[in-house]
Amino acid sequence: MPLFSLFTVSWRDTGVAPRGVTAARAVTSTGGHARIEFAELPCGPATFSETVSAPTPGSGLPRQPLLQLHAHLPHPDGRRLAVLTLTTTAPGRRDEYRAILRLIAESVDFDNPLGDASGGA
Structure with missing residues (x-):
């Protein structure tokens, strides 16, 4: 049986708050997050968490539980x-997937690689 994995990056608007507070709110504002961890990464504070869900009928996905590992980076x-x-679809490999996500999150940098968008350096 094939192993299905998907990586996504999304942006959420938040209320203005200290970055550590924003990271904590990300995992406490909605239910279902488990194995919550707070970390200081090179890019700043972050939270890691996981949720488990089942695909909806008719989605075309296997009827296996989906493990979603999240990194929240303000x-x-x-x-x-x-x-x-x-x-x-491999919740039994959660530790390996969590390690992969942690390495990706540690590589995040919020600096603009193109410099100042207004034309300056």
Whole structure:
């Protein structure tokens, strides 16, 4: 049977707050998050968590549980939150997938690689 995995990056607008507070709110504002961990990464504070769900009937996905591992990384501007999600049909491999997500999150950098968008360096 094939192993299905998906990695997504999304942005969420947040209320202005200290970055650590924003990271904590990300895992406490909605239910279902488990194995919650707070970490200081090179890009700043972050929370890691996981949720388990089942695909909806008719989605075309196998009727296996889906493990979703989340990394919540508040942007330095205090108004946005980057959410990295790694989803898999192999919940028995949660530790390996969690390690992969942690390595990805540790590589996040919020600096603009193109420099100042207004034309400056």
